[in-house]
Amino acid sequence: xxxxxxxQPAIESWREAIALLVEAATRxxxxxxxxxxxxxxxxxxxxxxxxxxxxLPANQDHLLDGVVLDRSYEDLDMVGLIRAAETTTxxxxxxxxxxxxxxxxxxxxxxxxxxxx
Amino acid sequence: xTIPDVDNDQRSVGELILDADITSRDALWDSGKxxxxxxxxxxxxxxxxxxxxxxxxxxRLGDPTMSRxxxxxxxxxxxxxxxxxPGAGDGDPHLESVATSLGRAAELVSAVDRGGASRNLSAxxxxxxxxxxxxxxxxxxxxxYVCAHSVGTxxxxxxxxxxxxxxxxxxxxxGDSFTRAQAARQRIGAVERIxxxxxxxxxxxxxxxxxxxxxxxxxxxxxLARWDVQAHRTLAGPPTAANVLRIVQxxxxxxxxxxxxxxxxxxxxxxxxxxxxxxxxxxxxxxxxVWGRVAADLQPMLVRQRRxxxxxxxxxxxxxxxxxxxxxxxxxxATPDDVIARVDVLGATASLHRALASTVDLAHVxxxxxxxxxxxxxxxxxxxxxxxxxxxxxxHHGMSLADVHHNRDIxxxxxxxxxxxxxxxQVIRVAVAADSAGATRPExxxxxxxxxxxxxxxxxxRALASTxxxxxPGFGCER
Numbered sequence: 391x392x393x394x395x396x397x398q399p400a401i402e403s404w405r406e407a408i409a410l411l412v413e414a415a416t417r418x419x420x421x422x423x424x425x426x427x428x429x430x431x432x433x434x435x436x437x438x439x440x441x442x443x444x445x446l447p448a449n450q451d452h453l454l455d456g457v458v459l460d461r462s463y464e465d466l467d468m469v470g471l472i473r474a475a476e477t478t479t480x481x482x483x484x485x486x487x488x489x490x491x492x493x494x495x496x497x498x499x500x501x502x503x504x505x506x507x
Numbered sequence: 508x509t510i511p512d513v514d515n516d517q518r519s520v521g522e523l524i525l526d527a528d529i530t531s532r533d534a535l536w537d538s539g540k541x542x543x544x545x546x547x548x549x550x551x552x553x554x555x556x557x558x559x560x561x562x563x564x565x566x567r568l569g570d571p572t573m574s575r576x577x578x579x580x581x582x583x584x585x586x587x588x589x590x591x592x593p594g595a596g597d598g599d600p601h602l603e604s605v606a607t608s609l610g611r612a613a614e615l616v617s618a619v620d621r622g623g624a625s626r627n628l629s630a631x632x633x634x635x636x637x638x639x640x641x642x643x644x645x646x647x648x649x650x651x652y653v654c655a656h657s658v659g660t661x662x663x664x665x666x667x668x669x670x671x672x673x674x675x676x677x678x679x680x681x682g683d684s685f686t687r688a689q690a691a692r693q694r695i696g697a698v699e700r701i702x703x704x705x706x707x708x709x710x711x712x713x714x715x716x717x718x719x720x721x722x723x724x725x726x727x728x729x730x731l732a733r734w735d736v737q738a739h740r741t742l743a744g745p746p747t748a749a750n751v752l753r754i755v756q757x758x759x760x761x762x763x764x765x766x767x768x769x770x771x772x773x774x775x776x777x778x779x780x781x782x783x784x785x786x787x788x789x790x791x792x793x794x795x796x797v798w799g800r801v802a803a804d805l806q807p808m809l810v811r812q813r814r815x816x817x818x819x820x821x822x823x824x825x826x827x828x829x830x831x832x833x834x835x836x837x838x839x840x841a842t843p844d845d846v847i848a849r850v851d852v853l854g855a856t857a858s859l860h861r862a863l864a865s866t867v868d869l870a871h872v873x874x875x876x877x878x879x880x881x882x883x884x885x886x887x888x889x890x891x892x893x894x895x896x897x898x899x900x901x902x903h904h905g906m907s908l909a910d911v912h913h914n915r916d917i918x919x920x921x922x923x924x925x926x927x928x929x930x931x932x933q934v935i936r937v938a939v940a941a942d943s944a945g946a947t948r949p950e951x952x953x954x955x956x957x958x959x960x961x962x963x964x965x966x967x968x969r970a971l972a973s974t975x976x977x978x979x980p981g982f983g984c985e986r
Contacts, residue, residue: 412811419802426795427840429763430831433756437827440753440813440820452914454811455887469838480532483525484649485642489707492649496656499535503660505838 394447400486404442407478407498409457411439414471421468428468431505435472438497445488469505476502516611521639523612524560524646527605531653534601535660543665544593546658547691549602551587553654554580554698556609557647563616565640572705576651576698583694592687605654609647645706652702655695662692674848722832722850730822730829731761731862735869737822742872744816746882748919751873752805753815757823758866759798764830765859766791771843772856790941794866797937801873801930808888808923810914866938874931877924883916884923892923 395401418432443451463474476498484492518526534546554577561573587593669685672678679685738754766788773783815823833850835841846852876882890911910917919927 408813409811412813416806419799419806426763427835428838430760430827430835431838433760433827434831436756436813437820437824439811440749440815441824443812443814444817444820446814448814451812451814452885455885455914457811476532480529483521483642483646484528484706485645492652492706493703495532496535496653499532499653499656500660503536504835507838 394488396486397482400482401446403478403481404446404487404491405454405457406459407475408439408442408446408454409459410463410471410475410478411435411442411498413459413463414468414475415439417471418468431501432468434501434504435468435475438494438501441490441497442494445490445494469507472498472505473502518608518611520612520615520643521646523608523615524643524650527608527612527650528646528653530601530604530608531650531657534599534605534657535653542599543658543661543688545597545599546602546661547587547593547695548596549598549606550654550658550695551580551584552598552606553602553609554651556606556613557651560609560613560616560647561644563613564643566644570644570705572648572701573651575701579694579698579701583691586687586690590684590687592682592684592691594682601657602654605650609650648702648705652699652706655699655702658695659692659699662688662695666692671848724851724854727829727833727850727855728858730826731858734761734822734826735862735865737819738869739872741816741819742876746876746879747815747916748805748809748882748884748888749813749815750819751876751882752802752809753813753819753823754869754873755798755802755805757826758869759795759802760827760830761859761862762791762794762798762866764834765856765863766795767834767840768846768850768852768855768859771846772852774843775847775852777853778856786944787941790937790944793937794863794934794941797930797934801927801934804923804926804930807891808884808919810885810888810891812885812888863938864942867935867942870931870934870938874928874935877919877927877931880918882919882924884919885914886910886917887914889917889920889923892920 395404412435415432415436418428418435422429422432443454446454463471466474476495479487479491479495479498484495516523558573558577666685666688669679669683669688673685734757738757741750742754744750769778769783769787769791772778773780833841833846833855836845841849886906889906906917906920909915
């Protein structure tokens, strides 16, 4: 594991996972209006997104806004999107992600477990 | 989870470790307390297989990490044999599958070695072999890290359950031991930290929301103090919308936690119930609402760009984890009994209200940042705001098509800046009102009365307050 992504598909999957986490957080903040307990989980997803962004090359943040999520994600709620983000990180072996990815992935797995209704 | 058919297993070494990785992640989806002892039983097999594979792979640097992990695991196994805990029983299917895959990979690597010339470790190895070995080592240590975490989280729940049983002065089930489970948790936690350091995990505890066990009394106070200092420090640096949004979101969570923990304290008669119900709680609700409005107005202007000052992110992760371990159980709030079992409720309430005392100042500083001409947002976010009608058409304030195409950071459109400034003025007004309502100074009854359930003598309780030293006037109360 080194300090950068080793393949283009790996960095694209990482960006997709970030986009899913941001979307999960956004929907979670909305869901929290009816169920305030969900706010903490939504914030956790957003914090993980920031941690994942921190592993991206610094000059490529703008590419995140260009990630187009599959339409199948449109109907998912916060929990479904968090699970989708975790699944996305499984597409590549860990060594294709930069140093620090293990911690984000374990954090994401904890979030999956703790966000279950 | 792959069910290995050892006799007919055609997977390569890389595929076997990859399967182990995926299976270890599956294990983390579930950390039920009933799994703890089964996972502890299987943990030794995982480490043994991982260590065998590690030592079979080329390693010119002689990295000692796996040896340390093996030593710690062997020590834990000796203790288990001596103490008969967790005792005989089934292992964990996920961890057993991981051990089988890694064991098979070790056999394959060793067989290649046996089939070729004896390996001369001092001779230069082809670069692709070294790269492959490095990749495999990373993959392997990641598996150990994830497995250690899954054993640890299961033990956390198990220990918590045992503690609850003991706190109720009930006896534990036959074969259960609080002391041994807790000791195993600590020892596996050490392995998790060593493996985590190898794979370069940052903020491991905070990121994973690690919690349970007795909540460390000083953690919340320390996390809140660090957050307050870091938020001010970050806001003194280059002004970015991502930093501001993160601060706003965390302030809202602190306010929400103050409500949750404060409610428990009031219901248990530790603080003035009437004061909490009629003044503090509505004030905290208003404060959450106005922070939420700032976030909602800011968020579309960031789209997905959430890169924040790493120091701020570290402080945010820590304060989030410190709050969540008190207030939450899974996706929902913890029960009042759980909150009381986890933390000194009165101390936590006081810490949270002290943290809220700086809300007015923080809102002023955020207002200054938003007013700074250098305050930027993403061009696409600004465009989205325009498209959504948040900014008058044609009033693009320096936003060009090229800015949007490249999604550059641009100065926030003036109308959006005005909206945010108004939001923040509202935060300041509500925070001042909250302070006046005593939301930053809980009326602590414990100094006067023993903690008892509310008796309904609320008026008398209030009347007693006059015997206390007069509190300093809150913001907005000065005459």
